[in-house]
Amino acid sequence: MRIKWTEAQAVGIEKIDNQHELLFNSINDLVDAMNQGKGSEEIEKLFVFMENYTIEHFTDEEEYMEKYNYPEPERSTHIAAHEGFKDSFVELKEKMTSSGATRSMAVRVSSMLGSWWIAHINNIDKALGSYLKQHIKD
Ligand SMILES: [Fe+2]
Numbered sequence: 680m681r682i683k684w685t686e687a688q689a690v691g692i693e694k695i696d697n698q699h700e701l702l703f704n705s706i707n708d709l710v711d712a713m714n715q716g717k718g719s720e721e722i723e724k725l726f727v728f729m730e731n732y733t734i735e736h737f738t739d740e741e742e743y744m745e746k747y748n749y750p751e752p753e754r755s756t757h758i759a760a761h762e763g764f765k766d767s768f769v770e771l772k773e774k775m776t777s778s779g780a781t782r783s784m785a786v787r788v789s790s791m792l793g794s795w796w797i798a799h800i801n802n803i804d805k806a807l808g809s810y811l812k813q814h815i816k817d
Pocket of ligand 1: 740757761799803804
């Protein structure tokens with residue numbers, strides 16, 4: 680199942696929304712490649728891209744929190760969610776390396792990543808977005 684970024688997931692900060700959309704696309708590319716039985720080298724490349732981009736995106740959000748004094752406890756909760764995701768991502772990557780890029784692994788990757796991102800965006804990122812919209816003065 681492909682995940683699609685729509686306006687319903689907008690947090691209202693263009694940079695963050697663009698990154699979320701690109702992240703959704705990179706998950707789809709990875710899942711498609713797995714379903715199409717692409718070679719491990721290509722799968723690995725897509726995984727590494729997504730991993731690096733995710734980290735870059737988390738860092739950007741955390742820089743916004745710092746720059747605009749995002750309050751506690753929201754800030755720590757949000758950062759802990761990012762850290763938790765990074766840990767489960769490592770686990771997923773290890774499972775994929777040991778079991779190979781099978782179709783069932785593709786289903787697992789798309790549902791795990793898709794549901795995490797949608798829940799994270801709809802709750803935690805939207806809260807950050809509405810705070811930032813009130814505090815960024817261009
Ligand atoms: Fe976030």
